[in-house]
Amino acid sequence: MPVISFANAKGGAGKTTAALLLATEVADRGKSVTIFDADPQKWISHWADLPGRPAKIDVVSQITPASITEQILDASEKADYVIVDLEGTENLVVANALSVSDLVVVPIQGSSMDARGGAKILTLIAKLEKIVKHDIRHCVALTRTNAAVTTRALKAVQEFLAVKGIDVLMTPIVERAAYRDLFEFGGGLKSQDPKTITNLDKARENAAMFAAEILERAEVQPRRKWYQVFKKAS
Numbered sequence: 719m720p721v722i723s724f725a726n727a728k729g730g731a732g733k734t735t736a737a738l739l740l741a742t743e744v745a746d747r748g749k750s751v752t753i754f755d756a757d758p759q760k761w762i763s764h765w766a767d768l769p770g771r772p773a774k775i776d777v778v779s780q781i782t783p784a785s786i787t788e789q790i791l792d793a794s795e796k797a798d799y800v801i802v803d804l805e806g807t808e809n810l811v812v813a814n815a816l817s818v819s820d821l822v823v824v825p826i827q828g829s830s831m832d833a834r835g836g837a838k839i840l841t842l843i844a845k846l847e848k849i850v851k852h853d854i855r856h857c858v859a860l861t862r863t864n865a866a867v868t869t870r871a872l873k874a875v876q877e878f879l880a881v882k883g884i885d886v887l888m889t890p891i892v893e894r895a896a897y898r899d900l901f902e903f904g905g906g907l908k909s910q911d912p913k914t915i916t917n918l919d920k921a922r923e924n925a926a927m928f929a930a931e932i933l934e935r936a937e938v939q940p941r942r943k944w945y946q947v948f949k950k951a952s
């Protein structure tokens with residue numbers, strides 16, 4: 719039911735990786751997931767064509783600015799979770815998807831460029847909140863952090879976010895080979911072989927903690943409950 723979108727106006731922030739990690743974690747918990755692949759590079763659609771895709775995960779690749787809102791809302795009637803992987807820009811698809819999201823996750827790498835791309839999305843969310851007349855819950859996920867050290871750039875980004883009073887997940891997504899391998903070999907972290915991937919146990923633990931934090935924030939907004947009543951009646 720909840721719709722969780724991943725957005726950052728800057729490319730390469732780690733949106734697609736974070737979206738797929740969440741989807742595979744949710745499927746591991748026995749829940750169904752529909753992923754909307756609105757990233758023009760279609761990484762998640764390619765992943766879905768590889769072996770090992772959990773049966774609980776569906777991927778929708780055909781999206782248009784005019785149809786995405788209704789597609790997302792309809793999917794949220796059927797799947798336990800809807801996850802939307804957005805393009806690294808600001809456009810109509812991004813705005814429409816954010817306006818029907820229960821939670822927007824803004825992945826930010828520890829660099830000022832990424833933080834600026836994230837800030838653009840936070841400004842867009844504030845504008846959309848005025849249009850849709852309700853709050854759109856959002857949080858920042860720090861991505862590709864170093865497991866061993868905290869860099870000066872990352873500290874600067876953390877301070878920038880704290881000053882603005884932005885909700886930042888306690889669990890950053892660490893830089894792990896296991897996360898890149900998902901797009902190469904398919905499946906989820908659960909199906910990977912610990913003998914061939916270094917620190918797979920740490921990657922699994924990191925992904926599970928990241929997903930848990932997101933899921934506790936993702937509740938269906940009250941207006942969506944009206945949409946459900948309306949759809950059932952029509």
Ligand SMILES: Nc1ncnc2c1ncn2[C@@H]1O[C@H](COP(=O)(O)OP(=O)(O)OP(=O)(O)O)[C@@H](O)[C@H]1O
Pocket residue numbers: 728729730731732733734735736757759761804805806861862863891892893894895897898
């Ligand atoms: N936590 C991570 N560990 C290792 N590699 C990562 C991690 N996060 C992202 N990457 C790698 O960084 C690159 C960019 O990541 P990703 O595609 O997830 O970003 P994106 O924000 O979706 O990019 P785009 O804006 O182009 O859609 C990819 O090659 C991906 O494999």
Ligand SMILES: [Mg+2]
Pocket residue numbers: 733734735757759761803804
């Ligand atoms: Mg992407």
